[in-house]
Amino acid sequence: MDTKKAISRRKFMQFSGQAAAAMALPTLIDSKVLGQGAVAPSNRITIGCIGVGGHGTNVNLKSFLAKSDAQVVAVCDVDSTRMKNAERMVNSRYGSQDCMTTKDFRDILARKDIDAVMISTPDHWHTPISMMAAKAGKDICCEKPTLTIGEGRDLVNTIERYGRVFQTSTEDRSLSVYHRMAELVRNGRIGKLHTIHVELPHQPNGPGDPTPMPVPPELDYDMWLGPAPYAPYNKDRVHFNFRWIWDYSGGIITDWGTHLFDTAQWGNDTEHTGPIEIDAKGTFWDTGLYNTPKEYKIEYTYANGVKMFVKDGNPSIRFEGTEGWVGNRGWIGSLQASDPKIMTSVIGPGETHLVTCPGGEHRSFLDCVKSRDKPYFPVEIGHRVSTVCHLANISLLLGRKVKWDPDKEIFPDDEQAMRMTRRSSRAPWNV
Structure with missing residues (x-):
């Protein structure tokens, strides 16, 4: 991707509307055919996973795939080998071929049907992607840490300004x-x-x-x-x-x-x-x-x-x-x-x-996306x-x-x- 291209908010939001209309939505299944205790995809929190390397896949992606009230609909990674591996996991879990793949996280942020993102990138990407996700109306579960003190404060201010749920993704408090x-x-x-x-x-x-x-x-x-x-x-x-x-x-x-x-x-x-x-x-x-x-x-x-x-x-x-x-x-x-x-x-x-959540940081995050409360590691x-x-x-x-x-x-x-x-x-x- 040519990073010399402009990334103005106007162009990003314009692209968001066009991309959301063009991209296919995940298959919706009536809850009656899913079995007792299952949640229909139409009632699930839709997740886009940005960064699906070792921890991003083995911990974060797997955790969301195991949640009945969440559905992973898109995966992003700059390494196509990792991206394709995550795509196979998602499609196998849901028995479909609907998982979107991309090397550019902005494609995920552009989708109106995605409620939240899981960010598992290297540290220098945590804050830029999180801030852009907040501006795009997404709730955010993001790996620690920030890269600098200053950008950490910028992130706090952005999350508060846009009223988003933000979970710092570590397991310790659970x-x-x-x-x-x-x-x-x-x-x-x-x-x-x-x-x-x-x-x-x-x-x-x-x-x-x-x-x-x-x-x-x-x-x-x-x-x-x-x-x-x-x-x-x-x-x-x-x-x-x-x-x-x-x-x-x-x-x-x-x-x-x-x-x-x-x-x-x-x-x-x-x-x-x-x-x-x-x-x-x-x-x-x-x-x-x-x-x-x-x-x-x-x-x-x-x-x-x-x-x-x-x-x-x-x-x-x-x-x-x-x-x-x-x-x-x-x-x-x-x-x-x-x-x-x-x-x-x-x-x-x-x-x-x-405050704790025995179900872990991902359970805490999903519960707070629904309640709009702060998760245990805000x-x-x-x-x-x-x-x-x-x-x-x-x-x-x-x-x-x-x-x-x-x-x-x-x-x-x-x-x-x-x-x-x-x-x-x-x-x-x-x-």
Whole structure:
């Protein structure tokens, strides 16, 4: 696709109307022929999946295909191999050939019959597609994180302006170990919280090969790059590996921090704010393609006096208070505590009960598309968690401690740090 073409709102909406009229609607079947408990397609929430790679297919697409009140009607990916695989899954699930395929997500946004989108692209595409989807009247379930602090705030403002449902797509708040952990801390079962310890995984071994390679025929590489600066194609740059390159992501800290930092903020009752001081140190590859942190240690300070210490290791979290501790070892590891009584403590009716959805983020999203309530991980809280990650990366890159005002979302009297809260976008994707 030629990304030099204009992308004005007028032209986009004009195209939307024409495309919606031209494209075939999904086959509608009366609920009587579907069996007891089934929902007719005409009563289902129609979904377009944008990005159907590993997680986009194996987790997000499969989850929506399993929901009786949702119907996936379109899939989009810049890699035709992945797109065709997703198309086969959708058509097999519904016993039809109706699934639309495209390499250009705007084709999905143009369809009036699509209620919502699931965005599972590389990080640098999350906000542009989400904002365009909101303007096109779609509700949005989007993978974490945002690419910068500034675009995260732009996303929040856009979602609120257009009144859309937005789910930050992570499973943590529906996992009993993290929900229970945060709820115990919030209700004082370890006394007054003073310290949080978090471990995130190590970055994968190897610096990546920067040698330019021919673009494979199945990949629309220019569209893959999108708003990111142009760089020659290399297999170590795209698909899963985008995580280790600044132009597209923030490394392990954003990839995994958005999971465990959310639990930390949840337990600390700071999910609508953030830390006030960040001191991060780390190491980087001397050569090669990958330029995000390889090893790291981070110290966060919150206005309530709580300290959070982060290092690379075994993905885990532990809350320490004046009367004990609670935490786990390993991703989704079992709950542990300084006293077994903490783990069996009952949260009473007059105490703080944190919102969760045992059915997961996709169930929460569909329920809220119907009710118009906010899902369990709404856009503002998702932005705040991503910000915690970005703050560490900014401190790492500057090689010094930084102070942060979470209310104004600024680095006070620090122009150098402020310049790192935004990045320029390659035309025409500066939405």
